[in-house]
Amino acid sequence: MTVMFHSTLDDPAEWVPRLQALLPGEDIRVWPDIGDPAAVDVAVVWIPPEGALASFSGLRAVQSLGAGINQLGMQSFPPQVRVARLVDRGLTGMMTEYALLAALRYARNLDAHERAQRASTWDYIMPTGVGSFTVGVMGLGVIGAATAMRLAANGFPVCGWARTPKTLDGVRCFSGEAGLTEFLGQTRILVNLLPLTPQTENILNAGLFDRLPRGAFVVNMGRGAHLVDADLLAALDSSHLAGATLDVFRPEPLPEAHPFWLHPRILMTPHVAGTGDPDSAAEVVAENIRRAKLGETLLNEVDRARGY
């Protein structure tokens, strides 16, 4: 088996020795030093090198280094290529941490305190604790479910929404278009963890924001294309929404002239909510390389027709 590793974010010096230790005898090569492209069986990538996969005529599988897979451009892959998301307890834990941080920051008025500090103004706001801040988690896959549970464990009332019905201990779950309005109506902090598909693209739009209570907050940890940027700006500027925390953008990096950068109600982070931890994730990736060799279904294999 020949494996090609490439990432602009993940360090091959961290990953390759771990994969090699788990897969003795396999040939793991780091882009661009990959020899004959036709020999590559499995590509392990965050974003594939531009145009490269077209020359991998023997490719059997693509393993994403992220939880999402829309950045892979899998529409152009031959149909027999299997594609896997990365589901890793390190990554999942980091995503739940980020959501907890973003939600605590709003529940404890830190955004307002930061603005007061910049104006050198002592502006006491009676704190209320998290019990009155219902968090609504959109997307209840592995990461969404873990996020909902962690927020609940830290005292937040939590509700969840997914395309199909789900059940989670301590989380009030809604599903489908029919459940969306009731879900949104009780959400003070909306956390988006949906996969990006044609159905969820632009889902964070004016029509959705209108169904949130006045003064709600939005946290986008999914993909930049979930969000209609202009609709968010309008909802913030009308004070219908009180703030947004954005970790993902279209495009990334976000151009310097984009109005998000200096907006006083937007907190931006550069796509850092979660990343695969090679200590835990290398085992998952190695297992998928073994499965690709045997022609088996991969762990967390994407349904290419459904798109996630």
Added chain:
Amino acid sequence: MTVMFHSTLDDPAEWVPRLQALLPGEDIRVWPDIGDPAAVDVAVVWIPPEGALASFSGLRAVQSLGAGINQLGMQSFPPQVRVARLVDRGLTGMMTEYALLAALRYARNLDAHERAQRASTWDYIMPTGVGSFTVGVMGLGVIGAATAMRLAANGFPVCGWARTPKTLDGVRCFSGEAGLTEFLGQTRILVNLLPLTPQTENILNAGLFDRLPRGAFVVNMGRGAHLVDADLLAALDSSHLAGATLDVFRPEPLPEAHPFWLHPRILMTPHVAGTGDPDSAAEVVAENIRRAKLGETLLNEVDRARGY
């Protein structure tokens, strides 16, 4: 029994009906409409009204509405007056939330991301999760112990320090001057929850900061007088410390010209880390009013000689 309620922070409209319901038949008066000052048996206060307590010649007890009591000026109270801190699960929970928020914010590099955003700069920092950020909690009373446990439950390695030896599940505890250097040496985020006494005043000083690793963060949730302001500024400006989160100040409100306000490495909040929640705290206060009537030791009574 005559009870006098006064606070610049806590709303009598929230507190008095709850106390009255718990203490039918007792006479609860709100400052300044208190009638004969000599009739007041118990004062329930955050900060006593200036000079008022001297005229309360029948005073038996003072119940603080805060976890700390140094703001009461109890040195001037007659020796028979009992003094109680407020220990309330609502307040304790809020303090632990604040510490978790402050620690997550540093562990997830949010301070650095905020500075990058203000400069419209996409500055990717590989996130690492909380496992490599040891939090050191100074002060292991009710709030300090609860804070240490909550941080540990959220994945932080935690160590603790107190004047006298303590034992806490999952928390490496140190005590006394002998244990302080080892405690500080492994602390990346220092959270101060000590009581303010002559022994702990100015404890957050240059000599202590020097024993923290380079790049450590300080979170002061105790009292402003724990911290030597000029030493903190010097340690930040030399980059020995990487940041500070301050909820308490000397004096409060902090004067507008103080250099903390606009310091890029300081996050300030206006003494909001915790406040008594009348829903849970009114029961504790009512029980102490009952005890004062019977001449019994109060819940969470202060050792006036020790100072906490």
